[in-house]
Amino acid sequence: MSEEKEVTIYDIARLLNISAATVSRGLKDDPVINKSTRKKIQDLAKELGYRSNTFASNLRKKKTNTIGVIVPRLSSYFMAHVIAGMEHIATNEGYDLVISQSLETLKKEIANAETMFNNRVDGLLVSLSCETENLDHFEPFIRKGIPLIFFDRIKEHSRCMGIIIDNYKSAYEATKHLLDNGYRRIMHITGNLTCTVYAERWKGYKQALNDYKITPDLKMLVIKDLSEEAGMAAAAYILKLKQRPDAVFCANDACAIYCMRTLKQAGIKIPEEIAFVGFNNDPMSKVVEPNLTTVNYPGYAMGEAAATQLINHLNGISSITATNIIVLRSELITRESSRKKKVKS
Amino acid sequence: MSEEKEVTIYDIARLLNISAATVSRGLKDDPVINKSTRKKIQDLAKELGYRSNTFASNLRKKKTNTIGVIVPRLSSYFMAHVIAGMEHIATNEGYDLVISQSLETLKKEIANAETMFNNRVDGLLVSLSCETENLDHFEPFIRKGIPLIFFDRIKEHSRCMGIIIDNYKSAYEATKHLLDNGYRRIMHITGNLTCTVYAERWKGYKQALNDYKITPDLKMLVIKDLSEEAGMAAAAYILKLKQRPDAVFCANDACAIYCMRTLKQAGIKIPEEIAFVGFNNDPMSKVVEPNLTTVNYPGYAMGEAAATQLINHLNGISSITATNIIVLRSELITRESSRKKKVKS
DNA sequence: CTGAAAGCGCTAACAT
């Protein structure tokens, strides 16, 4: 623990008999400084083990080079990829990421936003908790002109960009795929409808049914938390139903898979008796038997897009308030779990 | 963008006709200040929307309240849970997490360490890349007395704590489980053996064989990158083998699963002809058929442990250099893929 | 219990 003393620009300045200002400029390779002076400065800095003091610099520049990220949970496959994508872009651009989880509660989301605000992040990337019904706790950012981008779980705001996939369209296509393949009594299992993503998927589902002149049946709508347990519970519900669905469109893969598995264990043939479509393209969907048809959700790309937009705005290259919504491509991946229904003739 | 001016302690001081020093103390509820003065200060601060300037404070205190995290990849199920665990502890203790990925390369790991060093993190939490053979790039931290904890992928260092599971023992138990269940020709599929985790697992595997008087056969050792593709390639290798294994112990689940699947598609019965044991307890392992026997890897707990130890050290509650290694409990979860072998009689 | 004063290390406007 030999706490060596920190080297400052003043040490370098003194040793080189120049001013601290010149050192400061030389260190960031400012072309206004003589090339040989620059080299001398940089060489000595390295030799002395100089490291720039970020706080002093931040204090002066009033900029933190830090981007705040607030997400419901870190520990999903999807979110891990989003974060990886953001980290990739941020690092390349010299920004740090400070990440926090709301654990799906508004209370924590508010606390996290406050911390981020006090820490003076340069910008904020947010995926909203399901409990969040208004954006009041982000007003301090708006008022200070701190750029704010929502991704995945968004709410519209005139001054904030949103980055999403077209949940409505994806759900519509997923449902239409089932209909096209001959399924008619399609159950929808989803999460809290205050979440835009789930609300949109539900709309897409209904529209597809409508287009096939099918009236949505409320018995065919199951709202749970989309957990594995919810999937098993949904399966139990299905088994008790007098008139069972011939297909299930579930708003995530984990829930779809555990529902499917439970039914399978109860002797139901998948997809012959009940077909399945999930959402997210979780690695599990490729492994479960039968392989689950699902909607690919480009997490890494979404993370990259969000970080890129924010940083471009920060650098003045583009403005967040001009573009309002960016929609990423998402496509249906058809697999065994929704194979064409054999029509009994 | 109404860039309202920032409120500082001087503003509060002026308005209250007291000194900035008193405000500074009052804001952190220093009992040395008159209770009513404290209240006045805090009330006014809230009213004016005062937020403390972290840099100014950091600059003065030479402390960042930031913990750096360097991991090979963020986007695995395991690592997502590690990070979630760290974030949980760090947030509670008022620390920020700054996270970066080495993407399994030494070059990036060095660059990341340097950034963290320059950003003056208070402590560092590291899981090493596979390429890392020495700890030179962490010397600046050691020299400055900045605490450094390795987790999961560690290397021993007299001044750094390591947090791991007992990979040797877990692998030993996994292999012994197969042996106990009647399997004798056990293949081991693993990753780069410069990684301690894989080296330890390999040792455990060999020891179990030894204890059963079985000489390890080099044909039964497959070293790949443990990816899904590696799993499929390993399956192809097995199919071409004159003398096939009757069981496979794979150092992670993803690879095990894709190997198993490929064999299954080729008509091999699992576990009758070839049994499987994986490692990690990835969600996929519970979903694949047959369910995969695996070793539970407590990611969240590991993240919590690492963060807790670091913060305790930072707070002077305990020392990192005293304890050297913390071993977390990990247990074998037996499932269908390694059912007892039926002995032909 | 409160205040005065001296920086922490860096940057940027302004001057030379």
Place this chain on the structure above:
DNA sequence: ATGTTAGCGCTTTCAG
């Protein structure tokens, strides 16, 4: 091309 100067906002002796 380089130097001077004046802070950024906070903390912390030391003095009262």
